[in-house]
């Protein structure tokens with residue numbers, strides 16, 4: 001069975017490193033019958049070297065706007081590989097982004113916010129909700145009611161380390177919630193992105 005480790009969406013290249021995730025979000029594309037980006041379930045996780053070789057052999061990175069770590073799982077489970085891949089991507093003069101659930105410090109058992117702020121140019125953290133109860137209802141994290149604070153603390157620390165942090169919510173949460181989300185982002189010095197629910 002073929003593994004899709006690198007795929008293109010518009011002018012970006014996406015890197016798919018793992019299916020593992022600490023959340024079980026209600027809206028996650030993982031649970032669609034026919035995933036919109038094709039079959040991104042991988043059967044073996046790639047090493048950083050495998051991904052770098054694919055990038056070297058098949059793509060001219062300078063043709064792409066960003067290299068994005070995002071797939072059918074939470075990419076920070078593979079943070080060591082991410083750092084190595086970023087080193088190669090940056091050596092080609094191309095920017096990096098990650099779409100993360102912000103639970104990396106708990107997942108990895110160490111604070112990676114200084115390191116991730118250094119190797120990732122845009123850290124996109126899914127805020128999803130404006131308090132811990134609502135977050136738990138939507139995201140069903142393995143960390144339960146602690147998950148919202150874990151995520152927000154991660155985002156805040158990344159900002160403190162100079163990271164370009166964007167919190168994101170989906171538009172269907174309603175105007176009032178979006179306003180609350182804006183305040184949360186402002187309070188920690190992050191930006192807010194309201195994205196369309198696919």
Ligand code: SF4
Pocket residue numbers: 021022023024025027028029030071072073074100101
């Ligand atoms: S955090 Fe992302 S990958 Fe994980 S369940 Fe939620 S939407 Fe899916």
